[in-house]
Amino acid sequence: MVNFSDIEAAHDRISSFVHRTPVRTSRRWNEEFGAELFFKCENFQVTGSFKYRGATNAILQLTTSERERGVLTFSSGNHAQALARAGEVHGVAVTVVMPDDAPALKIAATKGYGGEVILYDRDETTRESLGAKLAEERGLTVIPPYDHPWIVAGQGTAVKELIEEVGELDELFVCAGGGGLLSGSSISARALSPHCAVIGVEPDAGDDICRSFRSGVLESVKDPVTIADGARTPSASELTFSIIQEIVNEMLSVPDDWLIMGTKRYAETLKMIVEPTGCLSFAPILGGTRDIRGKRVGIVVTGGNVDLARLAEFWSIG
Numbered sequence: 001m002v003n004f005s006d007i008e009a010a011h012d013r014i015s016s017f018v019h020r021t022p023v024r025t026s027r028r029w030n031e032e033f034g035a036e037l038f039f040k041c042e043n044f045q046v047t048g049s050f051k052y053r054g055a056t057n058a059i060l061q062l063t064t065s066e067r068e069r070g071v072l073t074f075s076s077g078n079h080a081q082a083l084a085r086a087g088e089v090h091g092v093a094v095t096v097v098m099p100d101d102a103p104a105l106k107i108a109a110t111k112g113y114g115g116e117v118i119l120y121d122r123d124e125t126t127r128e129s130l131g132a133k134l135a136e137e138r139g140l141t142v143i144p145p146y147d148h149p150w151i152v153a154g155q156g157t158a159v160k161e162l163i164e165e166v167g168e169l170d171e172l173f174v175c176a177g178g179g180g181l182l183s184g185s186s187i188s189a190r191a192l193s194p195h196c197a198v199i200g201v202e203p204d205a206g207d208d209i210c211r212s213f214r215s216g217v218l219e220s221v222k223d224p225v226t227i228a229d230g231a232r233t234p235s236a237s238e239l240t241f242s243i244i245q246e247i248v249n250e251m252l253s254v255p256d257d258w259l260i261m262g263t264k265r266y267a268e269t270l271k272m273i274v275e276p277t278g279c280l281s282f283a284p285i286l287g288g289t290r291d292i293r294g295k296r297v298g299i300v301v302t303g304g305n306v307d308l309a310r311l312a313e314f315w316s317i318g
Contacts, residue, residue: 002149002243004191007156007184010057014154017056017089019045021158023165024270033285034293038169040162043274043304047113049230050158050181050302051082051145057154058143059086067092072140074098074127076229077106078303079145084115095140097131103229105307122223146180147237156184160192162298168193170295175280175302176200176209176251177231179240185300186247196298197249199290201280203228207253208235209244216245227256227314230277230303252290254283260314262286263306275306276314 024039042050062071070093073083080096087094096110100119111117120130135142144151158181163169172189176182182200189196202210206224212235220235236244244251262279265286266272281299284290 002152002156002184002187004187006149006153007160007188010053010150010153011157011160013060014053014056014157017046017086018053018157020161021045023162024272026269028269036296038162038166038296038298039270040158040298040300041272042158042300042302043272043278045303047078047081047085047109048303048305049078049082049278050155050300051078052086053157054151054154054180054184055079055082055086055143058148058150059083059090059092061150062092062141066141069139069141070095071143072097072131072135072138073143073145074131075145076102076232077110078230078305080110080115080117081106081113081305083143084110084113088114095134095138097127097134099127103305103307103310106305109305146178146233147239149239151180152184152187152240152243154184155181156188158300159185159188159298162300163188163192166296166298168296169196169298171197171199171292172298172300173199173201173281173284174300175231175277176202177206177277178233179209179236179244181300181302182209182248183240183243186243190247198247199250199252199284200244200248201284202251202253203231203259203280204253204255206231206233208233209241210251210253212236212241213244213248213251228259228277228280230275231280252284254280254287258283258287263311264315266301273304273306273308273311274301275303278302278304
């Protein structure tokens with residue numbers, strides 16, 4: 001289990017290496033939704049997403065021998081870039097197993113940060129099995145994208161910063177993929193804003209945590225097809241789901257159309273580029289299914305790594 005003291009320690013450990021990202025507000029949106037909205041903009045984080053927090057926290061806790069041998073991870077993109085960059089900064093070789101259908105922009109960026117990229121076919125193998133095989137053969141330490149206490153603690157620092165800056169919240173909306181950010185965020189929210197309701201949001205096609213939340217057992221969705229590539233994980237982990245079960249108040253899922261709408265609205269109103277996965281947290285509000293009138297609401301914007309040509313395609317059909 002991860003507790004708030006782990007997040008505080010992680011924050012102290014990584015603060016010299018990560019950005020304290022801005023919290024944006026919009027008078028227009030406050031008036032439109034009748035609430036106070038606070039957007040924690042992790043799209044402005046190093047490597048363009050919140051993932052750099054957990055990756056840095058993990059790299060900094062390796063032993064000398066682990067650093068010398070190198071590390072391995074598996075990711076569709078943002079964790080790959082984050083770990084590759086953290087490894088580059090701290091002199092640790094990083095090998096990344098990525099699906100061959102991952103966004104080309106994210107594959108190129110991971111290579112650009114010095115990561116060795118090994119592509120695989122989702123239909124032929126799983127990233128976990130291939131990663132475990134490579135790690136054993138090469139003697140590498142595996143740093144997974146969400147299933148590790150160091151990762152959860154690092155991701156929880158974003159909401160720690162948010163609440164410390166703006167004060168207590170009534171509701172907090174967080175994107176959910178494997179549950180690392182959601183679980184870490186919920187721990188910070190419980191410690192710093194005890195009455196805040198934490199709501200996790202997934203794409204409809206990848207609603208494994210929503211299903212698990214309802215059934216009480218860990219469920220999975222095989223190869224979810226969604227434009228939210230950062231949320232195409234088949235399931236949460238025992239670690240992240242146990243935290244979500246204990247602390248998170250509600251799980252929602254949203255259609256991809258609402259994510260496309262979100263990318264447009266962020267660009268038009270806050271003048272910033274947000275990837276579809278990063279729009280999950282705002283989507284229930286934009287889609288009109290969540291009444292937040294009279295509330296102070298935190299929204300974690302997870303990343304901005306999206307190919308602009310692909311974004312233009314979304315907008316032309318959205």
